[in-house]
Amino acid sequence: MSLIGWLQIGFVLIAVLLLVKPLGLYMAKVFSGERTFLSPVFDPVERGFYALAGVRPDKEQSWLGYTMGVLLFSLAGFLSLYAILRLQNVLPLNPQGFPALAPDLAFNTAASFVTNTNWQSYGGETTMSHLSQMLGLTVQNFVSAATGIAVAMALTRAFICSGANELGNFWVDLTRATLYVLLPLAIVVALAFVALGLPQSLDASFAATTLEGVQQTIATGPVASQEAIKQLGTNGGGFFNVNAAHPFENPNAFSNYLNIIAMLSVSASLVYAFGQMVGSRRQGWALLSVTVIMLVVGTGAIYWAETFGNPLLTAVGVDPGLGNMEGKEVRFGPAMSALYSAVTTGLSDGGVNAMHSSLTPLGGLVPMFLIQLGEVLPGGVGSGLYGLLVFAILAVFVAGLMVGRTPELLGKKIEAREMKFAMLAILILPLTILGFTAISAVAEFGTSSILTPGPHGLSEILYAYTSAAGNNGSAFGGLSANTPWYNTTLGIAMLLGRFAYIVPVLAIAGALVTKPRVPASSGTFPTDRPLFVGLLIGIILIMGGLQFFPALALGPIVEHFAMLAGQSF
């Protein structure tokens, strides 16, 4: 580890923290229905949409209405994306003439983009037509992120309102998230990417003559615009197969900084917006501190593991000076690869600039564990915030009792109903991840896709389902996941990880919104102090650790000890 490395990490995180307040305040205004400086431009457009769709923006929905909105909209998105992928051979804007996707791959991909996962069982530049990329995938990159924001805002309102029944209007939240937040940011970031050298073109490819005189076809396309929303919406699905390690997606150090900053900006700012909207900025900062502290520790752990390197390679004469450089881009180095890996998994982004499968065992354990913690650091846009709040509910429930009051969060009593749905939400991750992993690990159709036998093979499967259920989208590359079994089950895991989580979350919101907001007193457990930050970190770590420790022990942990003992698999 080097000082320069840490300075770079510090620089990026400070840049994000500077962005959080203005962006958070702006979003708080947008979702409180106040006017912003963009209203003159977007207000007519917004009203036009409502008129066209027959939505009455002032009519708020109960939790059930809101949930139905989320589910129906996602179902419609899923079906239309599936149709586009299955029909891309007959649809326009297909300059390379790619064939239609197989049913299982189309299912997997549609599930993947509707759930904001962007797991890619395919190589983008060799599978997807421009129409599929732009009208299919990019649309979902926007609206799946906006759906996450909407759900988070519904839960936020449950804390604001006292004795109410309505959580807001899903269609309004969806429209505003897309129009006022994601679209303007995407335009700005895309232009910045173009300035930093990312291509933006409707051509499929161009031909180049190499130094040796060989003709080479180089794939290109609307990369900059794709990259912008990929990061802002914590989607992570790359235009190219190798994602942000590709020189067109991420050509230099500055584009790399911008990638990470864009990735973190919306999610982190939403946490701040939450604090602003519930009337306690300190609460926002407390939740943000949880994520920042854990991200820094996670980054540090990967950075340390990667610079520590692989003694097996050192033994055969590889210079250990740079650490483990397998799967990393020289232009980023261990520090920026570590930060990118931690952020992309702490968030549910899933884009990568280094190959996670090639990280050292412990270096690879960290990203996997960060996803297993529930994608709350600060998680996907919206989904991170509501995931974090579910953990906060759990934390105040266990620890809040220790101050001698029945637990409450921000003045809302946490009772049996909230607990029931919180536990339902919590259960989804271990059930999906461990269940599918265990089946895949013992069945022939599962093990046959493994590239590396032994513990690393188990890590590959475990990582795949972790990534899918956590709606992350990154992968331990060795696993050949484009098989009917993996495409189907990973698709199911993604849908469960998204919607089997959203429904309980909205049910919690529905229960909380009806309760009165109890004023705080000196007997109330304060949730905006360092003590709560520590407690929440503890609960997140213990819950994640207790669920996944046995599985991790048989994967990366045993691999680590084996590596130290000079054994490879």
Next chain:
Amino acid sequence: MSTTKSISMLNPAILVPALRDAFVKLDPRQLIRNPVIFVTEVVAALVTAIFVQDVLGGLGAAFSGQIALWLWFTVLFATFAESVAEGRGKAQAESLKRGKSDLFAKKLLFPEQKDNRACEVISATALKVGDIVLVEVNDLLPGDGEVIEGVASVNESAITGESAPVIREAGGDRSAVTGGTQVISDWLKVRITTKPGETFVDRMIALIEGAKRQKTPNEIALSILLSGLTLVFLIAVVTLYGLALYSGTELSVAVLAALLVTLIPTTIGGLLSAIGIAGMDRLIRFHVIATSGRAVEAAGDVDTLLLDKTGTITFGNRMASEFLPVSGVSEKELAEAVLLASLSDETAEGRSIVALAKADFGLSEPRIVGNGTTSIPFSAQTRISGIDIEGRRIRKGAVDAVLRFVGLDKAQASPEFNKAVDAIARTGGTPLAVAEADRLLGVVHLKDVVKPGIKERFAALRAMGIRTVMVTGDNPVTAAAIASEAGVDDFLAEATPEQKLDFIRREQTGGRLIAMCGDGTNDAPALAQADVGVAMQSGTQAAREAGNMVDLDSSPTKLIEIVEIGKQILMTRGSLTTFSIANDVAKYFAIIPALFLVTYPQLGALNIMGLTSPQSAILSAVIFNALIIVALIPLALRGVKYRPVGAAALLSRNLLVYGLGGLVAPFIGIKLVDMAVTGLGII
């Protein structure tokens, strides 16, 4: 209070029946109410079946046998904890039942005839609501009722443990009588108000025995969390079989069962109901009977305490504190006059004037002789009292009444008289004017005296985050003065029962929980509306039915103890849950390396406790997991101590003790058990 306190939890008289009950409670139909322990029992049965299979198959069964044994112990320790918690209550209920048996009633045959005392003797169980019974000296009251005629002193020690008899009389706030208590002088005619089997004593017995004990809302929520965690670990353990198979290890059911039971929160699962029962029991020892656990839990959450001024914050009576003469009259002169006027005044105010005059001026009590002496008693019409003695006509009383006596208007009175009157009223006191013949002598300052130490109690409550609101019929000025002297946060002056009720409703719509106590019938609506309504045992039947708790000592400040007990129950639950979850970390470090020692000897690096062998590691974790339940029974019964230091300080302390302690303790504990297991050569 001392009579019941002496029964200790660890008394053999409680422990022996508890041990028997622990086995009775193994019935799965009962145990299913507690999901964590139910799962443990199912797993124990499963491992027992495997043990039997191993024995029949002639395989080495020592390991599965011992695991099965300790799993059963885990279940037994949990049921034992519950029986011990119930134990003392049961003993107390037995003695109540003995007192209740063979009650008989003298039912009046002609209740409408006032003087006809003809009655038939029937069994108390045959009484109906509305029957009128006669209770004479040494009779036990056959049921709950209301006195409609007569005055008697009643020994209520069977219920309150208080041996001093209390007066019960028709009408007013002391008309309620309780079945099982004994009349020790005079007689009463009582209208029965409760069906046999539903009387106060019956409810008390049912409550103490825990038969009617239902889970409180927070207990239900906590059970959901614990069941959820159990499911999470079930998933983790079942899938581990598959993951292990991939890694080349086939795990046996016995070790998976051991892993599961050590991970699921058996500690808190086993002690959860004991905590609640012990809390109710603690309340009973404080002589408070709660009609539901829900109310006790709500007590821990109370935000606002509504306290009556009189009798709670101040001594019930106003006392003389100062003599303020008008000019031309010396203080001593005034004191002498008012002393004379108060000699035959037997009210507390009169006595306090006599006491003050004697103390401040060394006056001796003049003897009242001769027939020229007439004492004028106080009456509500004249609002004046006094004495005619040796030709002197001395009067004291309400300011306007005394002014009328001397034939003056307020405006005509001397300015310093008016100033003194106003000054007293401003500080919340009551001015008592004194006159002789047509001459005003001065004013006596009667003061509401705040009970010593009450201010500190309110400060402690404030530290708990509880606001105290004083309720009084006084005018706002008087109320404000007392409020500031007593250190309450707010007051409700000139309060009518309706205003009290409105105040409670208003606070509740703001999300606050309200506790109050009361004794009169007019308190009943407010008692019913409050989240925690404590009725005084000495109060009316209506009040006792409206509240959700009855204080047998009739002490209004007991609300503070009730709140503390409520908080203690919640804290104990939270602390043991935290402890239970934190324990799991060490158990992983004990069991995971043991499971895979053959396939992955590298994982031996995780065996940081240095446990002897895989078998001893697994067995030690299971044994520790069972023993920790027993070790924590005293804590569960006693409760975690509540300190009014504010939530943040309380939390950091408990997190340190039960969170960090829970993380570290099992590492040491499992190691010790492992050493014992190895040393004894059990494995």
